[in-house]
Amino acid sequence: MPKPTFTCPDLNPFCLLDQLGLVVTGQQIRRDGSILECRLTQDDPWCRDCGGEGTPRGTVVRKLAHLPLGWRPTTLWVRVRRYRCADCARAWRQDTSQAAAPRSKLSRHAVLWALKSVVIDRMSIARVAAALASSWHTVNDAVLATGRDLLIEDPHRFDGVAVIGVDEHCWRHTGRGSHYVTVVIDLTPVRAGTGPARLLDKVPGRSKAVFTTWIDAQNEDFRNGIEVVAMDGFTGFKTATAEELPDAVAVMDPFHVVALPGDALDQTRQRVQPETTGHRGRTGDPL
Known part of the structure; x- marks a missing residue:
């Protein structure tokens, strides 16, 4: 073939192991998963203290x-060589930081796959953990840490934001009190018709002070670029917008525009029906 489109089969690039500094030395296929025995491609024989060459x-x-490959849980058994310095008696192991973070039970590719599955494919942590044959807490901690590094701490995620929406959300209802967070989303793609809204931040609490503190924490370019702030009827958000974003227009989002007259209509119906029927509203009663 003058222009071949195929290469020799190689398990290392197929499983993305060459990007982790690993090479496959064996495989074991089971009904419940696959095991790939690997070794590190780079030796690490030099002592960190004296610089002498260590002995394996x-x-x-x-x-x-x-x-997972074909939704079959895949585990890497990485054989890490140990060394001991003959001069200072220090012992160490080969560096595996390219393959996985220190003390992590997931490879770096597995962590990125889990994050994409949760954020893009809307998969649950339980489903991702089952595909990786790992515990729920292991996958959840890895997704939160990686998402914080790649998404939340991204300095460019606020670029181009012109329309934001703010509302409170109760994430737990208990007998000991409810717990609220203030949710801020980017509505710029919705107004421009280029895509759906995206989450910008979640701040514990719901008050004027919470929203004011969040706005003050943003840079000046972000504050100057905000044109519209959509919210519910809570006066705290409106006051914070007027004080911190004087050039922005405060509007009520469509959901609450419809919800407010709907709630008022329900309250009117509940008050009128007992007067007209003598009992609470039932199926078939006139409105």
């Missing part, structure tokens, strides 16, 4: 959950 002292196995 055996290997240890570090088990990492990898991204």
